[in-house]
Amino acid sequence: MSGFEDGADEPPHFLGHRERLKARFRESGADALADYELLELILFAAVPRRDTKPIAKALISRFGTFSEVLASPEARLMEVPGVGASVALHLKVVHAAAKRLALGAVRERPLLGSWSAVIEYCRVAMAYEEKEQFRILFLDKKNALIADEVQQTGTVDHTPVYPREVVKRALELSATAIVLVHNHPSGDPTPSRADIQMTKTIVDIAAPLGIAVHDHLIIGRNGTVSFKGLKLI
Structure with a gap:
């Protein structure tokens, strides 16, 4: 018997969206996604119980591009509604990983x-x-x-x-x-x-x-x- 009768415990609407976005990424890669959609994917882990689309769109609107979002200081990221300390830190970890990856391409050659x-x-x-x-x-x-x-x-x-x-x-x-x-x-x-x-x-x-x-x-x-x-x- 389902645990979602009468709409009382229905799964959040964004769960289906998350699965569809993950499927698009798996099937078509990052080039098939808009900047805010790739940012959504990154935010899934940091924001497990909320819709990340409004947060991702607000970040892009505030800072301009995907790259500028990741490069922005934690304090400025936290000025965006929905972005707390843990989310800002998560984005800075992703930025640090991107820098480490880019540096790996120039080391030892x-x-x-x-x-x-x-x-x-x-x-x-x-x-x-x-x-x-x-x-x-x-x-x-x-x-x-x-x-x-x-x-x-x-x-x-x-x-x-x-x-x-x-x-x-x-x-x-x-x-x-x-x-x-x-x-x-x-x-x-x-x-x-x-x-x-x-x-x-x-x-x-x-x-x-x-x-x-x-x-x-x-x-x-x-x-x-x-x-x-x-x-x-």
Whole structure:
């Protein structure tokens, strides 16, 4: 005998929707889903007893894209109705997993031979940060990654960079080459005059010590700029 007579204990309406969405994902993959639907799937585990569609749509509406939702700070995520501390933490864990996955694609192989993976990793790690970050990829003589370090975090439009400290750290790690990377929270990756001068200073200090600066990447929501591509290095 069913336990759902008279509508008193009927299963929540969203359970059928969850199963249908899971089936679509299994049969057609993530490309068949809208951003908010993929976000719904992620939220199923964190929100087991509520309809996640309104929460997912509210997150996309607030932050703009799937990537920006995952990259947003926990405090800002929790400003969205339905997103508590556990849900915000769950989303940040997914973001951390995405960064770890992207980093795995560039570890233990020559970076210059997998440049698209390098750019993808940097975009996942930095494109949607709300403050400027300056990070350095340190490479060995085979151009394999030794270390990936955020050297400085600044404001929304400025990060203090100390060229001699950059080169000093490269020497400490016995790196023979580096890739400079920073983000522009404005979204526009166009290099500023200060960016160009700072890069030139680092190149000038590093070269006599046998440290090559392979590139300086600026990461923005609207794209990525390569100093080497612009012939600025």
